[in-house]
Amino acid sequence: MTDTAKxxxxxxxxxxxxxxxxxxxQAVATTPEVEPSSxxxxxxxxxxxxxxxQIIALLQRPEGATLDEMIAATSxxxxxxxxxxxxxxxxxxxxxxxxxxxxxxxxxxxxx
Numbered sequence: 666m667t668d669t670a671k672x673x674x675x676x677x678x679x680x681x682x683x684x685x686x687x688x689x690x691q692a693v694a695t696t697p698e699v700e701p702s703s704x705x706x707x708x709x710x711x712x713x714x715x716x717x718x719q720i721i722a723l724l725q726r727p728e729g730a731t732l733d734e735m736i737a738a739t740s741x742x743x744x745x746x747x748x749x750x751x752x753x754x755x756x757x758x759x760x761x762x763x764x765x766x767x768x769x770x771x772x773x774x775x776x777x
Contacts, residue, residue, distance in 0.1 A: 720749055721773065724760065729772030
């Protein structure tokens with residue numbers, strides 16, 4: 666009986682270079698040459714305000730903000746909005762809770 670089976674090809678992993686590619690002299694550059702840009706800061710777009718920064722802006726108002734106002738501004742669920750308030754407390758913001766027309770109102774207190 667003769668052995669006519671093909672030898673197994675060596676396993677290639679994702680981080681190993683492909684050895685079956687064309688020689689370097691025939692290789693075609695697929696990456697375009699990128700010229701370093703000195704105007705990167707000029708073309709950078711300003712960051713959009715985050716939802717947490719929107720909540721902070723609402724809480725810094727003199728009248729503060731109710732839970733419904735914060736939910737409307739961020740389109741979060743109530744439990745997510747309350748968790749954001751807890752996160753702000755953990756970051757060091759002092760949040761005061763008071764009643765306004767039988768609705769709980771939250772406000773950031775600036776320590777003097």
